[in-house]
Amino acid sequence: RGRMGSRLRAAWLTGKTRPMEYRVAQLEALGRFLDEKKQDILEATSLDMSKVRGRGKAQGALRRLQHLDPASGRHVEKNLVTQLDSAFIRKDPYGVVLIIAPWNYPIHLLLVPLIGAIAAGNCVIIKPSETTKNTEKLVAEALPCYLDKDCYAVVTAGVEETTKLLENKFDYIFFTGSPTVGRIIMTAAAKHLTPVTLELGGKNPCYVSDNCEVHNVARRVAWGRFFNAGQTCIAPDYILCSVEMQDKLMPALREAITEFYGPNPKESPDFARIVGDKQFRRIQALLGSGRVAIGGQTDEQERYIAPTVLADVKASDPAMQEEIFGPILPIVVVANMDEAIDFINARPRPLALYVFSCDNKVVKEVLERTSSGGFCGNDTLMHVTLTSLPFGGIGNSGLGKYHGKFTFDTFTHHRSCLHRNMGLEAINCPRYPPYNQQKLGL
Ligand code: NAD
Numbered sequence: 001r002g003r004m005g006s007r008l009r010a011a012w013l014t015g016k017t018r019p020m021e022y023r024v025a026q027l028e029a030l031g032r033f034l035d036e037k038k039q040d041i042l043e044a045t046s047l048d049m050s051k052v053r054g055r056g057k058a059q060g061a062l063r064r065l066q067h068l069d070p071a072s073g074r075h076v077e078k079n080l081v082t083q084l085d086s087a088f089i090r091k092d093p094y095g096v097v098l099i100i101a102p103w104n105y106p107i108h109l110l111l112v113p114l115i116g117a118i119a120a121g122n123c124v125i126i127k128p129s130e131t132t133k134n135t136e137k138l139v140a141e142a143l144p145c146y147l148d149k150d151c152y153a154v155v156t157a158g159v160e161e162t163t164k165l166l167e168n169k170f171d172y173i174f175f176t177g178s179p180t181v182g183r184i185i186m187t188a189a190a191k192h193l194t195p196v197t198l199e200l201g202g203k204n205p206c207y208v209s210d211n212c213e214v215h216n217v218a219r220r221v222a223w224g225r226f227f228n229a230g231q232t233c234i235a236p237d238y239i240l241c242s243v244e245m246q247d248k249l250m251p252a253l254r255e256a257i258t259e260f261y262g263p264n265p266k267e268s269p270d271f272a273r274i275v276g277d278k279q280f281r282r283i284q285a286l287l288g289s290g291r292v293a294i295g296g297q298t299d300e301q302e303r304y305i306a307p308t309v310l311a312d313v314k315a316s317d318p319a320m321q322e323e324i325f326g327p328i329l330p331i332v333v334v335a336n337m338d339e340a341i342d343f344i345n346a347r348p349r350p351l352a353l354y355v356f357s358c359d360n361k362v363v364k365e366v367l368e369r370t371s372s373g374g375f376c377g378n379d380t381l382m383h384v385t386l387t388s389l390p391f392g393g394i395g396n397s398g399l400g401k402y403h404g405k406f407t408f409d410t411f412t413h414h415r416s417c418l419h420r421n422m423g424l425e426a427i428n429c430p431r432y433p434p435y436n437q438q439k440l441g442l
Pocket of ligand 1: 104105127128129130131157158159182198351
């Protein structure tokens with residue numbers, strides 16, 4: 001590990017990763033990895049967590065290539081004494097960066113930051129999640145065959161080894177995972193004053209106002225909640241609505257779930273499984289909250305938990321104490337919008353916040369009076385499809401942002417530069433001591 005770190009540090013110091021042609025060549029090699037290994041990636045991810053059909057998504061990330069900014073510096077305004085000089089902001093790489101990924105989208109959450117880090121000219125160490133063993137193995141074995149080994153490395157590590165890895169000095173750490181581990185990462189980074197991006201999670205509220213199209217709401221919420229069996233950081237975690245809306249939503253949610261996954265979701269090729277036994281047991285324990293209105297079936301052997309809706313859940317119930325990260329949707333009844341807003345504001349700031357209402361004023365008011373990493377009115381998850389929008393959390397849900405051009409910016413140091421002209425020394429006289437009254441303008 002130590003040797004690998006020095007190898008990357010040495011490569012960084014040669015300046016090898018800086019030329020634009022080099023970065024493009026490495027990104028193209030990464031593109032070949034995705035093309036040539038597509039089948040292996042799909043197999044590994046489905047072995048790891050019964051990923052369902054049609055998820056060969058990482059390719060799309062390569063479109064980021066177009067965001068490479070060939071201009072190495074942007075010239076800026078000057079003052080009177082620097083008129084003959086060159087003042088510019090240079091987009092510099094940070095150096096050797098570390099990317100740590102979670103298991104829930106094990107390829108996407110590893111490679112999208114990697115693309116940004118390469119594009120920005122860094123040397124990179126990536127650490128996939130040890131939970132998704134097959135994907136970890138595939139990445140560790142195959143990716144180094146495509147990328148320059150002097151500058152990019154894959155580390156396979158569990159908690160203990162990652163703790164050791166974090167003792168090293170990096171120039172940037174990009175972490176995606178839980179808020180608990182986020183704190184550990186930030187503490188380790190603080191020892192070296194290393195800047196960090198923390199892409200974390202939490203409970204994403206979804207307020208459904210009385211004035212809305214129930215069937216469309218049900219489909220859009222059910223899709224967001226049950227996609228990847230609820231193991232999505234921006235999934236709507238719970239619904240806040242009136243007791244009347246809860247009654248109306250229940251049959252509509254049942255209909256949407258049956259429409260998507262058939263009468264027995266266990267047999268649906270489009271419904272995923274829980275990633276591991278530990279996670280399965282944790283989620284299963286949350287089924288005791290409120291009243292099971294839809295679903296509730298489990299099969300430990302298969303790590304299957306049916307798409308489930310819990311009615312009349314209380315704020316003090318277990319399902320409301322932690323991020324669910326599974327196919328369970330609790331409904332918490334509130335009297336009105338004001339109560340929903342108070343409920344949201346009394347809790348840690350979420351990564352995503354959802355509001356459904358036919359009345360634009362309601363959507364705007366909830367947006368205005370709350371705070372969250374991202375926001376989507378009248379749908380779930382969809383804001384993340386826009387690479388023109390920065391993606392990231394606030395407070396407990398994270399620090400920093402990426403996606404599209406923002407990924408490139410995240411891994412880029414904006415270096416302030418002034419290149420002075422050596423002539424016209426007379427202009428400088430007033431700033432040199434000794435200071436007399438004339439120099440001080442008295
Ligand atoms: P996790 O925090 O347990 O693990 C994430 C990574 O950290 C893994 O690579 C793991 O090996 C490493 N890690 C775990 N414990 C560590 C320790 N003590 N020291 C150092 N490294 C350690 O998260 P997870 O279970 O893999 O993923 C689920 C969480 O990630 C959820 O909270 C989810 O909301 C969040 N998430 C956030 C985003 C986002 O973009 N904001 C995306 C996906 C998942």
